[in-house]
Amino acid sequence: MSDLKKMYHTLNRDSFPADLTLTVGEQTIRYAKKTWNIGGEQKGLRYGENPDQPAALYEVVESSFNMDGVAFQQGQHKLVSSLTEDNLIQSGKHPGKINLTDVDNGINMLQYLTAKPAAIILKHNNPCGAAWSDEGLFTALTRAFASDRIAAFGGTIIVNRTLDKDCAEFISGSYFEVIAAPDFTAEALTVLTAKKNLRIIGIPALAELEKIVGTPFLDIKSLVDGGLIIQASFRNRILTEDDFLPAEAIKDGTTYLARKPSRREAEDLLFAWAVEAGVTSNSIIFARDGATVSIGTGEQDRVGCVELTIQKAYTKYADKLAFERHGLSLYELKQKARADQELASSLAEILASTEQARGGLPGTVLVSDGFFPFRDGVDLAVAQGVTAIAQPGGSIRDWEIIQAVNSATPQVAMVFTGQRSFKH
Structure with a gap:
């Protein structure tokens, strides 16, 4: 077993070239491979998605690419x-591909949340939780x-704001792989650097992400046969609450x-739609008071994703109660309850309280990255106490979907986004 563990600590040498040039018609984009001097040794990416996959990071060093009169990213940000x-x-076990793509997807979402201090926690390139708050970064985190x-x-x-000591102490109470912020206070770094394997990344441009909104980049997908699919990146059209469209059919x-x-x-729908830009489709997000309550990712059918x-x-609601009352996760509590009658009674009470509270969903809003083909998913959400829904619209059954929210008691609000937000 100890030999197996070594693969996660072994650097996978890459043989990728130092320079890369992409020729698109008569236009070119030049890239340079990124490496860092860490501990006196020049190192690139630790490895790719898995330890046996060599990987390299490339930075745009020269580009003036545009398409249909729209200028694409040129490495200026x-x-x-x-x-x-x-x-x-602090490089810790210096970054691999998934560390940096998680940071990148966090930026993808935060670019639409610059109006307030905001925090996003990601795992496997999907948000676990996200929040923004007028009360400051600590509250959001x-x-x-x-x-x-x-x-x-x-x-x-x-x-998206300078990380202070209070935030750092909160972070140090749990295990994280990476923390990225525009800046850190000296007191925060004293706390964070005590975790030697934590990757601490300062990116000043995180404080001015509004500058990248609306500027597309070439989104390139490689196929199994070596071919490519190239698309312009997703651009969110819902930047203010007034950008939502009336739900009408x-x-x-x-x-x-x-x-x-x-x-x-x-405002909650605006927040949740911003987070939706970083969630693998098909997806559903429940949110309330500027924070996600539950995020469903990567399902094949819409109603199944709602479920x-x-x-x-x-x-998650039951786990919160279990941790507050016993300092145990819900799964740990279930295991211990098998041999402890007192814990078994507490578990039963927690599960009953969760059912009564409907998992904390009453009063939430819901966003969907694709339209509802049938009203079943909407009916499920309404039954849980959702008060407002945002979805692309465009289904042949939009009239039926609107009937579902209009027949709810109390009546549920709905708006259309006028665009889909799939992310594959």
């Missing part, structure tokens, strides 16, 4: 691909963590119109 030794404040305490274990934290001459969200509901996300909310 110094984010993940531009990391220097100064940015790697703790609420993001509370959204899914279990999944956050070993995750990556990305924030016409069927057999009858117009169906949903209730408009309240100001609070609209999964509801189930996750119940599980």
